[in-house]
Amino acid sequence: MYDGLKGFKDFYPREMAAHREVIDTVEGAARRYGFREVETPRLERAEMWTDKSGDEIVDELYAFEDKGGRMVTLAPELTPTVARMVVAKQQALSKPIKWMSTRPFWRYEAVQQGRFREFYQTNVDIFGSSEPDADAEILAFAADALVDLGLDAADFEFRVSHRDVLGTVLSEYGDDVDTREAIRAVDKRAKVEENEYLGLLADAGLSYDDARQFDDLLVAGEDDLDELVAFSDAVEPAVDNLRAVLDAAEDFGVREYCDLSLTTARGLDYYTGVVFECFDSAGEVGRSVFGGGRYDDLIEDFGGQPTPAVGVAPGVMNSTLPLLLQRAGVWPEEELSTDYYVLQVGDTRPVAARVARDLRTAGHVVETDVSGRSFGAQMGYADSINADTVVIVGEQDLENDEVTIKDMASGDQTTAPVDDFPGDREKPTYDDYA
Amino acid sequence: MYDGLKGFKDFYPREMAAHREVIDTVEGAARRYGFREVETPRLERAEMWTDKSGDEIVDELYAFEDKGGRMVTLAPELTPTVARMVVAKQQALSKPIKWMSTRPFWRYEAVQQGRFREFYQTNVDIFGSSEPDADAEILAFAADALVDLGLDAADFEFRVSHRDVLGTVLSEYGDDVDTREAIRAVDKRAKVEENEYLGLLADAGLSYDDARQFDDLLVAGEDDLDELVAFSDAVEPAVDNLRAVLDAAEDFGVREYCDLSLTTARGLDYYTGVVFECFDSAGEVGRSVFGGGRYDDLIEDFGGQPTPAVGVAPGVMNSTLPLLLQRAGVWPEEELSTDYYVLQVGDTRPVAARVARDLRTAGHVVETDVSGRSFGAQMGYADSINADTVVIVGEQDLENDEVTIKDMASGDQTTAPVDDFPGDREKPTYDDYA
Known part of the structure; x- marks a missing residue:
């Protein structure tokens, strides 16, 4: 074994049925915004990650190494792959490019609740627009997907921040500050003790007093963005962009889900503008549920024309979103559904097969006996697959040119003329013949 | 780059839209037969393949080797994985177990037309029935899927054979015959010269005369299975089983797609009973399109209770099936479709966003401007995404409390009261307001 x-x-069928409903809902929301499905290789050249993040990311x-001597990797995220695809067909693609896809990704890390080594995301990205409307459309899609899943404004919040706001404020503390390092420290703020956080900022080149002031400024800025502009005029364009995104989110009907949260930073280095993370408003799911943001430099870094980009990637399986849906009591019921079970008694296969075929042609989910089993065993199986209706095709009934129709919810049964079942009914039930 | x-x-969106239609059609046929979706790891322990096929299969x-020192592999096929899953929950699963899933697989081999290193299959399997009805249901599903895709009996054929028929006939030639080796030779029959084929049979322990006679017998048996029984009574049970499967296929309405073809063998070692391969009847697609068959011993080999099994795996992307669909002229059109483009002129975003939102709430695919572009650029984009209707939200129109509705096929346009668009119409078009 x-x-x-x-x-x-x-994932066995009952559990998968629930996940399928979640995936279809999230993809459905993306499709309504005009995001088009792409499909992408699971394996890529490892240098797509090591060139940017260094060889240590291989851990x-x-x-x-593949058989051709290339270092390859199971992709840990989609963004570099879609960036590569945009670069490859940049001239042919009309902009904005709006793509989505659902697939697994892999990272080698410690396994814990809601964190797996293989996890599935629906990635949704817009390439080719630097306008705040594009950021807001990503927020609007994400909010619609969660609302379609049954969540409401009391269940989740998008903590919205801005990399350029953080970066510009940080650059005011002098050339010695390593902005990227300091932003990584901000990303850890909620996960570590205050002293460790301040230490990380110190490592990034901020004095203790500056680190304190910087943090106070972020908190004050969450209440009033003008505090940041008062600190430095240089931060004004980024603040204006952040405000414009929130204004667009208002027009798009999703402002209520957005909280300004300058201490949100996102871990990945390639973000450039608005970033956001979705959190459980009830706090039971302790970690970020998913996140997204703007990455305007990546396409150019990959050798393409400068192309602004913004995206989000809800994790749909082996991830935190299912935990949030379960916490909020809106996880889909894990039930199989079956329209008909066609039960054979005796040597009735030709008729039973004809009935099953007609019902399938009408689009229904129909099972019939493929194991030569007894009446009781077949009825037990029909029950186990939650069949709505059982059509009993028995030798005795057939002598009277009839079949028996059993409603599984009530247990009621009646007979129907075999030549008139299903007839031209769309979905014949017990009631049609009783 | x-x-x-x-x-x-x-896969870019236009091409993927066609593949998505193919996948949805194949999965739809499986769902109507009551096959339930499972989802499975892409990575497995390599010993699941090396234990059975030897270390050379690693090539x-x-x-x-993963970071924990385990030899792992990207799965080249689904069967061992679902067998592992059946073994793990054998007691809890009610039988027959009917599973399906669509996902990629990987093999390191030479790349040629229709053959990729990453390829996608929809696997469909029944566990727990040794009855001919189960084999026939697999054939019936596969035929329904192809017919749903637009093919007919002139386009494809299932070449049906039987491993036990081949094996029993071979065993009549003495204990020195390596049955597995000889069946592999039969699998190569159509792909190599006659001399090479006979040489392979000789390698398997058949004398030249026996090899000739064996091959003649297979050909004669295709015309009349009784020829095989006349050769040896020992082959009768297997012949009866093969006939019973074809009889069940007749009842299930798919006998017309099945040709008896004893020289079909399937390459994989684990098959035990009926095997079949789908071929292009026009012969333009030279290779097998996909195949399936019965593998009654695998679950037990994996440490489970003896559990008969039968399945099929149409390749849906990076595979031969798309070539057959293209050859037959039924490949889905590679077009994007969009219900509405909401075009903004001037400072009209709040109204345009409201209109887009209402149309999306009704379930439509709706795009709007996220790039701050001109009227002409937006109209060109709407055309590029094949928008059915463009709703123009312009400052001038809004002064009259109107929007403009443009039918993109005819070019006709009219105005609609902004408060009455979309109103309570399910899918408002130009005709509703003209």
């Missing part, structure tokens, strides 16, 4: 790998999960990747 | 890996393919796998 073999085991699956740790951090990887098998977190499923990377290996 | 980075390249994708050879043998891996990026064809994307296998590597």
Whole structure:
């Protein structure tokens, strides 16, 4: 007997039915905004990550040398892949480019609740617009997807921040400050003790007093962005952009889900403008549920024409979003559904098969016996798959040119003329013949 | 600029829209038969393949040592994974177990037309029935899927064979015959010269005369299975089983797609009973399109209770099936579709956003400007995404409390009261307001 790998999960039908509903809902919201599905390789050249993040990132990747001697990796995220695809067809693609796709990603890391080594995301991205409307459309899609899943404004919040606001404020503390390092410190603010946080800011080149002031400024700025402009005029363009995104979110009907949160920073280095993270408003799901933001430099870094970009990636399986849906009591019911079970008694296969075929042609989910089992065993199986209606095709009934129709909810049954079942009814039930 | 890996393919939206239609059609057929979706790890322990096929199979796998020192591999097929899953929950699962899933697989091999290193299959399997009805249901699903895709009996054929028929006939030639080796030779029959084929049979332990006679017998058996029984009574149970499957296929309405073809063998070792391969009847697609068959021993080999099984795996992307659909002229049109483009002229975003939102709430695919572009640029974009209707929200119109509705097919346009668009119409068009 073999085991699956740790951090990887098998999804059996009942559990998968719930996940399928979640994925279809999230993708449905994206499709309504005109995001178009792409499909992408699971394996990529490892240098797509090591060139930017250094060789040490390999420790977190499923990377290996392939038979052609190339270092390759199971992709830990989609963004570099879609960036590569945009660069490859830049001239042919009409902008804005609006793409989405659902697939697994992999990272080699410690396994914990809601954190797996193989996890599934629906990535949604816009390339080719630097306008605040594009950022806001990403927020609007994400909010619509969560509302479609049954959540409301009391369940979740998008903590919205801005990399350029943080970066410009930080650059006011002098050339010695490592902005990228300091932003990584901000990203850790909620996860570590205050002293450690201030220490990380010190490592990034801020004096203790400056670190204190910087943090106070972020908190004050959350109440009133003008505090930041008062600190330095240089930060005004970024603040204006952040405000414009929130104004667009207002027009798009999703401002209520957005909280200004300058201490939100997002871990990845490539973000440039607005960033946001979705959190459980009830606080039960302790970590960020998912996040997104603007990454205007990545396409150019990959050798393409300068192309602004913004995106978000809700995790749909082996991730935190299912935990939030369960916490809020809106996780889809894990039930199989079956329209008809066609039960055979005796040597009735030709008729039973014809009935099953007609019902399938009408689009219904229909099972019938493929195991030569008894009446009782078939009825038990029909119950186990939650069949709405059982059509009993028995030798005795057939002598009278009839079949028996059993409603599984009530247990009621009646007969129907075999030549008139299903007839031209769209979805014949017990009631049609009783 | 980075390249994708050879043998891996990026799917852009237009091409993906066609593939999505194919996948949805194949999965839809499976769902109507009551196959339930499962989701499965992409990475598995390599021993799931090396234990059975030997270490040399690693040459064809994307296998590597993970950071925990385990030999792991990107799965080249689903069957061992679902077998592992059946074994893990054998007691809890009610039988028959009917599973399906669509996902990529990987093999390291030479790249050629229709053959990629990453390829996508929809796997459909029944566990727990040894009855011919189960084999026939797999054939029926596969035929329904192809017919739903637009093919007919002139386009494709299922070449149906039987491993036990081949094996029993071979065993009549004495204990020195390596049955597995000889069946692999039969699998190569159509792909190599006659002399090479006979040489392979000789390698498997058949004398030249026996090899000739064996091959003649297979050909004669295709015309009349009784020829095989006349050769040896021992083959009768297997012949009866093969006939019973074809009889069930007749009842299930798919016998017309099935040709008896004893020289079809399938390459994989684990098959035990009926096997079949789908071919292009016009012969333009030279290779097998996909195949399936019965593998009754695998679950037990994996440490489970003896559990008969039968399945099929149409390749839906990076595979041969798309070539057949293209050859037959039924490949889905590669077009994007968009219900509405909401065009903004001037400072009209609040109203345009409200209109877009209302149309999305009704379930439509709606794009609007997120790039601050001109009237002409927006109209060009609306055309590029095949918008059915453009709703022009202009400052001038709004002064009259109107929007303009443009039918993109005819070019006709009219105005509608802004407060009455979309109103309570399900899908308002030009005709509703003209």
